[in-house]
Amino acid sequence: MEKLDNIIEALRHDLAEAVEAVDRPYGDAVLTVSRTRVHDVLSGLKTRGFDLLLDIAGVDGLHLGGRERFEVVYILYSLRDDLRARVKVFVPEGDMTLPTATDLWQSANWAEREAYDMFGFNFEGHPNLVRILCHREFVGHALRKDYPMMKGQWATGTSDLRPDIERE
Amino acid sequence: MGVSEKGIPLTKHETGLITTRIEEVIRWGRKYSLWPLPFGTACCAIEFMAVASSVFDISRFGAELVRFSPRQSDLMIVAGTINYKLGPVLRRIYDQICEPKYVVSMGACACSGGFYDNYATIQGIDQIVPVDVFIPGCPPRPDAILSALLKLQETIDREPQMGPRRPITEHGKTR
Amino acid sequence: MNTTTHGKRMEENRIDNPKPGFEDPSPGVDLDIADETALEDLGTEPMFINIGPTHPATHGTFRVFCKLDGERIEKAAVEIGYLHRGFEKIVETKHYTQVIPYTDRLNYCSGLVNNVGYCKAVERMLGVTITPRTEIIRVIICEIQRIMDHMICVCANLVDIGALTNFWYFFNAREKLNDLLEALTGARLTYSYTRIGGLAWDLPKGFEENVKTVMKEVPKAIKDVEGLIKKNRIFIDRTRDVGVMGADDAVSFGFTGPCLRASGVNHDLRKKKPYYHYDEFEFDVPVGERGDVYDRIFVRMEEMKQSYRIVEQALKILPGGPINIDDKNIMLPDKDRVHSSMEELINHFKLIIEGIKPPAGEIYDAIEAPNGELGFYIISDGSGKPYRIKCRPPCFYLMNGLKKLIEGHMVADIVAILAGLNIIAGELDR
Numbered sequence: 131m132e133k134l135d136n137i138i139e140a141l142r143h144d145l146a147e148a149v150e151a152v153d154r155p156y157g158d159a160v161l162t163v164s165r166t167r168v169h170d171v172l173s174g175l176k177t178r179g180f181d182l183l184l185d186i187a188g189v190d191g192l193h194l195g196g197r198e199r200f201e202v203v204y205i206l207y208s209l210r211d212d213l214r215a216r217v218k219v220f221v222p223e224g225d226m227t228l229p230t231a232t233d234l235w236q237s238a239n240w241a242e243r244e245a246y247d248m249f250g251f252n253f254e255g256h257p258n259l260v261r262i263l264c265h266r267e268f269v270g271h272a273l274r275k276d277y278p279m280m281k282g283q284w285a286t287g288t289s290d291l292r293p294d295i296e297r298e
Numbered sequence: 299m300g301v302s303e304k305g306i307p308l309t310k311h312e313t314g315l316i317t318t319r320i321e322e323v324i325r326w327g328r329k330y331s332l333w334p335l336p337f338g339t340a341c342c343a344i345e346f347m348a349v350a351s352s353v354f355d356i357s358r359f360g361a362e363l364v365r366f367s368p369r370q371s372d373l374m375i376v377a378g379t380i381n382y383k384l385g386p387v388l389r390r391i392y393d394q395i396c397e398p399k400y401v402v403s404m405g406a407c408a409c410s411g412g413f414y415d416n417y418a419t420i421q422g423i424d425q426i427v428p429v430d431v432f433i434p435g436c437p438p439r440p441d442a443i444l445s446a447l448l449k450l451q452e453t454i455d456r457e458p459q460m461g462p463r464r465p466i467t468e469h470g471k472t473r
Numbered sequence: 474m475n476t477t478t479h480g481k482r483m484e485e486n487r488i489d490n491p492k493p494g495f496e497d498p499s500p501g502v503d504l505d506i507a508d509e510t511a512l513e514d515l516g517t518e519p520m521f522i523n524i525g526p527t528h529p530a531t532h533g534t535f536r537v538f539c540k541l542d543g544e545r546i547e548k549a550a551v552e553i554g555y556l557h558r559g560f561e562k563i564v565e566t567k568h569y570t571q572v573i574p575y576t577d578r579l580n581y582c583s584g585l586v587n588n589v590g591y592c593k594a595v596e597r598m599l600g601v602t603i604t605p606r607t608e609i610i611r612v613i614i615c616e617i618q619r620i621m622d623h624m625i626c627v628c629a630n631l632v633d634i635g636a637l638t639n640f641w642y643f644f645n646a647r648e649k650l651n652d653l654l655e656a657l658t659g660a661r662l663t664y665s666y667t668r669i670g671g672l673a674w675d676l677p678k679g680f681e682e683n684v685k686t687v688m689k690e691v692p693k694a695i696k697d698v699e700g701l702i703k704k705n706r707i708f709i710d711r712t713r714d715v716g717v718m719g720a721d722d723a724v725s726f727g728f729t730g731p732c733l734r735a736s737g738v739n740h741d742l743r744k745k746k747p748y749y750h751y752d753e754f755e756f757d758v759p760v761g762e763r764g765d766v767y768d769r770i771f772v773r774m775e776e777m778k779q780s781y782r783i784v785e786q787a788l789k790i791l792p793g794g795p796i797n798i799d800d801k802n803i804m805l806p807d808k809d810r811v812h813s814s815m816e817e818l819i820n821h822f823k824l825i826i827e828g829i830k831p832p833a834g835e836i837y838d839a840i841e842a843p844n845g846e847l848g849f850y851i852i853s854d855g856s857g858k859p860y861r862i863k864c865r866p867p868c869f870y871l872m873n874g875l876k877k878l879i880e881g882h883m884v885a886d887i888v889a890i891l892a893g894l895n896i897i898a899g900e901l902d903r
Contacts, residue, residue, distance in 0.1 A: 155834050156597060181724050184839075187850050187863040194854060205837055205850065205865070209724065209738065212745050216837065237727025240873040248561075263554040263902055264418070265383040272417055273562055279416050287386050291538035292521065294550040337527060339534050339556050340899050341581035341662055344625070348661075351644040366527070384534060384555045387526055407558075413574070418559035437662050 134159055134213045137178050145170055160216045168219050169229040172204065176234050180206040180215060183231065186241035188249040192275040199223040200249060204231070221251065230255040248273035258297040265289070324459045328372075328398065329451045330360040335371035337391065339378030342405035345437040346377045354440040359447050368394040373450070376427075379407035381418045385426055392427045398463045400454075402446055403429045406436040428464060519547060524887065526555045534898055535872070537879070537887060544883045551875050553901055560903040561862060568828030568857050569595055569669060577663040579847075579864060580900040582625050583618035585654070586842045588667040593748065594838035594849040595669050598831040599803060606794045607671050608749040613684070613787045614666070615840075616780040617654065620691055621647050622843035622895075623731075623773040630770060630892035631702065634711050639698045646694035649687050656680070669829055670804050671797030681788055691781055695774060702770075712767040716878045716890035719764060726877070727870035730845025732894060735772045736764035742841035754783050766893040773895075776843075803829050828857025844868060844895050866900040 138159065142149050148167035153160045163171045189201040198220040206215050221228065230253040231238035242253045243262040250271040253259060261268060265285040270277055334356075336346050349356045356362060365371040368391050380388055392401065403423055406412040409432045411421035423429065430453060433446045457463070525536035534555035540548045560579070564572045576591045577584040589611050596603060603611075628643035651661060656677055658664040666673050702708045718728070723736040733740055741758045743751040759775035761768030797804045805824055806817040833855040839848035845867025852861040871894045879887050 156836050158837060160835075182729075183727055184729075184846065184848060185850065185863065185865040187861075189852060189861050189863075194852075194860065203850065205848070209740055214837070235727065236722075236725045237870050237873060240869060241727075244869075261554075262552075263557040265554070272559065277417070279559075279562055279566070282382055282417050282420070285382050285386055288526075288536075289552070291523075291536070291550045291552060294552075295538060295540055295548045341578055344581060344662060348644070348648065351648065352641055353645065353648045379556060379558050381555065381557055383557065384526065387555070391527055414558045414563060416559040416563045418557050418562075439661065 133211050134215065137175075137213070138215075140178065141171065141174050145174060158214060158216060160218055162218045162220070165219055165221060165228060168217070169231070171217060172231055173234055175206060175215065175217070179208040179210050180213075181235075182207040182209055183235035183237045183241070186231075186238060186245055188245040188251060188273070190249060190273065190275045196220060200226065200251070202228060202245065202251060226250055227252045227254055229253070232256055247271070250274070258294055260294070321459050325454060328459065329454045332361045332373040332400065332447070332450070333363050333365050333371040334361050334373045334375050335366065335368060335391075335395065336364055337374055337376045337378075337388065339380065339384065340405075340407065342377035342408070342437045345440060346375060346404070346443065349440040349443050354444065356444065356447070359444065359451070361447060368392075369396070371395060372398065373400045373402065374427075375402045375404055376408045376423050377404040379412060379414060380420050380423050380426075382420060385420055388423065389426050398459075400431075400450060401427050401429045402431045402433065402450065404433045404443060404446070405438060406434060409434060412436060517542065522884070524884075526552075535896070535901070537875075537891075539879075539884070539887075541884065544885075546879055546882060546884065546887070549876050549879050551872060553872060553898075555902065556898040557902040558899075560864065564859060564862050566858065569831070569859060570829065572859065572862065573667065573669075574663065574665045576864075577665050578899050579866065579903065580622070580842060580844060580868075580897045581662060582897055583622040583843050584662060584664050585614045585618045585658075585666060586622075586840065587847065588665060589615055590838075590840035590842065590847050591849055592667045592669050593840060594836060594851055595829075595831065597838050598834070598836045598851060598853060599669070599829070601670055601798055601800060601803065603671060603798060604795055605792045607796045609787050609791045610672060610676065610796070611667065612749050612751070612754075613784055613791075614654070614657075616783045616787070617650055617684075619780045619843045620777050621650055623777050624694075626843075626892075626895040627698070627770055627773050630766075630889070630895075631698075631708075633888045633892045634708065636702060636705075636708065639701060642694050642697045646690045649690055653680075653683055653687050656683070668797070668804075670800065671795075675796050681791065684784065684788060688781060688784060691777065695777055699774060709767065711886075711889055712770065712893075713765060714763070715766045715882065715886050716893065717763060717765045718874060718878060722877065723764065723874070726874040728845070728874060729870070730842070730867050731772045731776060732769055732845070732871055734759065735761035735768035737762060742839060742846060746839075748840070754786050756780075756783050766889050769893040830855060830857050839865065842867060844897065844900070845871070847900075864900075864903055866903065868894070868896050868901040872896055872901055 138152055138161065145167065148171050149161050149163055151162040184205040184207050187203045189203065190199065191201055192199055200221040200223065202219045202221055204217040206217065219228065228251055230242060240262060242256055243259060245251045246253065246259050247261045247263050248271060260266065264272060266289040267285050268283050336343065338346055348354060350364060372395065374392060374395060403409050407414060408423050411419045431446045431450050433442055435442055520541045522539050522541055523536065524539065526534040528534065536552040538550045539546045560575055564575055573588055573591065576587040579587045624643040624647045628640040631639045654664060655661050657680060658666040718736050720737045723733050724738060737760060739758060739760045744758060756779040759772045761772050801820050806820055810817040811821045831853045833853055835852040837848060837850045839846045847867060848865030850863040850865065851859055854860040875891065878890050
């Protein structure tokens with residue numbers, strides 16, 4: 131526990147107002163970060179030992195009443211110190227761009243594609259930001275709270291992957 | 299000589315030959331050597347593997363040779379959930395199988411979408427391909443799959459074997 | 474042409490320096506391979522080939538689109554999503570207990586582990602500690618499922634390489650283990666046995682003795698299969714140095730589980746963040762050296778042996794006592810009390826109609842599933858239905874690394890590499 135606190139303190143010291151809040155629900159550590167400084171915080175955490183990006187979760191907080199409608203949560207793990215941390219970013223509905231984390235961890239590649247597919251986040255700098263789980267002719271973003279659950283969309287064929295090969 | 303136990307008309311001559319109708323021979327061949335194409339996507343595919351294993355043994359009923367190519371098989375067993383992304387692929391594979399072809403829809407997800415009643419799952423593959431036997435269950439027991447195979451063999455017993463089973467459909471169209 | 478890995482293997486296998494025991498009986502045969510530079514000025518163009526999404530059914534549906542130079546893959550693109558069933562959307566409309574069957578179908582080869590992982594996360598959110606007997610029962614069933622999952626993975630991997638006999642050996646042993654779990658839960662593949670706060674029902678009579686008897690089949694099957702493949706020249710040629718992933722790359726790609734351990738990183742949640750008395754059991758964690766397909770297969774075989782040890786120890790310390798916690802806001806009351814007492818009737822009614830209500834907040838909890846770290850990130854808004862459940866599937870990140878693993882290899886190696894990663898489409902696409 132102290133190790134994690136030390137790391138967070140060192141990070142806040144280096145990056146001033148980037149880390150807006152630190153919560154401790156159920157013993158985990160959650161850092162709330164502003165959208166413009168996300169990349170700095172993530173690379174700061176990576177240099178301090180958080181070398182495993184476990185997951186990137188998108189959340190549609192329409193009924194939760196948070197600061198903005200959407201959230202992106204990065205779940206990180208440090209192999210050498212055995213610590214877990216989460217970094218949460220609030221994203222407004224009007225402007226859903228975020229910097230990509232693929233230059234830090236390669237697991238962010240597909241995790242960001244899934245967040246784009248399900249919610250519509252636009253990760254700038256991602257090599258190949260196309261749909262991954264739904265088919266390419268799908269219109270809309272499925273996990274948003276205002277997407278009707280029963281609305282299926284037929285596909286007319288499989289997609290051509292030639293552009294993907296060159297891009298990635 | 300009259301009629302065998304199964305109702306196939308036989309005549310035995312003194313030379314030791316049995317004569318019967320060609321339709322009966324074709325029916326006998328098609329019934330007892332159905333070559334399955336397991337279109338397995340999800341959990342039901344594991345149950346199909348268990349049917350093919352030595353404990354439940356599908357080869358007792360002639361359907362041992364699973365061929366993963368549509369050109370070499372005649373029974374397509376759709377085992378698992380089919381979603382909208384996979385729909386065109388299923389139709390294309392079905393079209394590539396040569397006549398006569400049979401389709402068995404295995405499991406709740408293939409029959410009606412299962413309990414995934416949402417934006418991603420096709421609510422029953424009979425919206426895309428014509429189905430002969432539906433097997434309920436999530437996943438169905440291997441015994442249920444064998445029972446469905448026997449039911450399919452009974453269906454083949456009743457159908458005329460000369461000529462196409464269904465009107466030839468337009469290829470490549472799903473919706 | 475890229476001849477690094479393949480050329481090296483061919484060098485090692487040249488007939489004129491054979492390994493001891495594999496000498497060619499007729500040494501007069503000269504198998505000199507043609508000079509590869511002779512073909513350099515032959516005009517070629519790349520060919521695009523599509524593999525999947527229907528694909529010998531053992532592994533589910535995904536598509537690999539390759540750009541080939543001869544038989545060698547220059548670039549590849551992997552497409553998934555052919556089993557996307559909208560798990561995360563549909564569980565937002567179900568109660569917490571109703572989500573349990575949906576979690577079964579994530580990694581359907583080891584359904585109980587998903588159940589345990591989900592219930593563990595919700596129990597942590599509720600702040601309850603389950604009874605000692607339930608903890609040990611959950612350990613036993615998780616380890617039995619680990620053995621079953623590894624059996625399917627290894628035997629499917631070997632079938633794809635061409636060794637069909639091992640499929641029957643492992644499948645027979647798996648069927649016997651499955652009979653045990655069928656006697657326990659009533660279902661063959663999708664068990665849904667755990668409940669939040671405990672289990673659905675207690676162990677049947679004679680379960681412990683049956684487990685001891687059936688578990689003896691496991692080392693026998695492992696020995697049979699190992700005897701067939703360990704010193705087998707063809708197997709070694711097809712799996713050694715194929716699909717190598719170094720330790721740093723594996724961590725960067727988010728690998729966890731046997732694939733990460735095969736690359737040389739000693740990370741196991743049962744040892745690092747022990748839960749359910751795992752720190753009291755004696756077991757080792759096998760770690761590979763090179764990170765190739767051979768290592769992945771043998772890490773799984775070793776893990777099966779270690780799981781066998783854990784089950785033996787767990788059966789010895791299995792305590793008696795209740796299996797469900799005594800909390801009327803979480804557990805359903807006994808059925809005979811429901812029909813006779815008003816208070817229990819109302820309690821039952823409220824729990825079924827409104828569901829269990831964890832406090833508002835969010836949590837991330839993970840379990841060491843046979844494939845890696847299976848995590849659940851759950852956000853609750855205080856009502857009986859979860860606001861958001863994000864499942865962290867181990868296969869998703871393994872598949873992410875597939876592109877790097879197959880580039881540079883030949884088409885026939887795709888099959889060996891893909892099977893070694895143990896991709897379960899239900900978990901990959903959710």
